Amino acid sequence: MSPKILEYSFVIATTKALSLQKISAMASKQQQKVNLIIADLRSDDPKKVKKAIKSLEVHGNSTVIKPLFHALKEGALPEKHQTKILELLCSLKDTSVVPEIMDVLEDKELLDVRPFVLTSIWNMKVDFSGYIDDFVLIATEGTFMEAIDCLTIIENLDGPYMEENILESQLHLKNYLEKGDRTDAQKSEVLSEIAIIIKEINMNLMD
DSSP states (O other): OOHHHHHHHHHHHHHHHHHHHHHHHHHHHHHHHHHHHHHHHTOSOHHHHHHHHHHHHHHOOGGGHHHHHHHHHHTOSOHHHHHHHHHHHHTOOOTTHHHHHHHHHHOGGGGGGHHHHHHHHHHSSSOOGGGHHHHHHHHHHSOHHHHHHHHHHHHTOOOOOOHHHHHHHHHHHHHHHHHSOTTOHHHHHHHHHHHHHHHHHHHHHHO
């Protein structure tokens, strides 16, 4: 390889390394900013909390999802600030939030705010079709109101669906019928509606 080619290769490699360093530094700076916003969100100063919520609209990313729900769980925020946080969550459109939201749903420590999470999901313009079986499971295990929220979510999913997710959904419904407490007639009715939807999806997959 000629000296000129080696020199050119070195320049390209150096430029790439500097670019990666710059991107990493920017990401780190952004995360530090988000961490400060989250800290202000937990402040006793209402003005700081209000400013933090506003800042999240500009600087927030998927890493703030769980801290936001922890803040809601703590119940220390005034109702108007809680409303603002829910409005912010409902306005999310970035698909990168989906795994973070589902992680919150699966977190046993955040069961108290699960209704807030479900409400946020069915108001978001983000597709959760890949998690249809998770919503069926929550509907079978949760409260009547959570089952209604899950039904609303499932009704508004766009698909496409994976066969294994539909099979899992059917299994959750079967387990509910075999072992679940069916004394709640209203919840059982909601689950019957979910079962009809799952059956229709399964028939479409088989066509």
